Amino acid sequence: MTAPAAPEELSLLRLYVMRAVYFLIAFGEGSQVVPALFVHEPTARGVIPALLSGLCLLCVLGLRYPKAMLPLLLFEMAWKTIWFFAFGLPQYLSGEVPPTFAEDFKAITVGVVIMPLVVPWGYVWRHYVKAAGDRWR
């Protein structure tokens, strides 16, 4: 007789939802931002394309390790939420917007809505808030 298996921390459905989002970031967002690494103004500063491409590349690992790569999803949620409240929403309400606004607002607001549904909050609470920190001595 084998010992009963430990209860799984995340449902299979949750793992698939997370994987779908890693896939969307890696390949959907990736197909938009990675070309800018190769074709751009010779004097472009390049910080935004580099940041987004780095995220897309690492999200490939999230397909195999959706739980272990969770910090990437938290980061994705964090920066989009920050943008929405610090830039997007105030600009939308004031009616004075930068030229890139329409495109940014659409792409980022989708993330602000979807990410809180994707992140496994119980797991985050147990492992990133309540769990003891790594040892100090």
Add this chain to the structure above:
Amino acid sequence: MSAAAPSFWRRGSEEVSLARLHLMRATALLGVWGLFATMQALFVHDPLDRGVHKALIGGLWLMAVLAFRYPLKMVPILLFEMTWKLVWLLAFGLPQYWSGAGSPRLGEDLWSIGVFPFVCAIVIPWGYVWRHYLRAPGERWR
């Protein structure tokens, strides 16, 4: 002498050594401190600022706070730091440096971005990455 006895420098039976944990925490603290100015810019900025760059840095700042408490769980963020900065160096920094014509902030960025992939490469616990992010079996599919 037991090979499994952990010391400050040796991980023994632990995942990483204490020295490594302190180094990772120091890096997280450097991030919290270094990116703090950008956090302030989230509240006071040009009304027409695009804001994507500042928001991304703001997100990283929050992750650095978490990494101070959970350095090992936040390794993906260190990997991300190394990757995007390396991507920047290869796609923008070095080509512009070699061509002699770069963005007005190239000199500053070469220091604040271009140097960090090497710092990350030293800080990242590669044995841990190998065991947990490459060799470990993936999460279940069914």
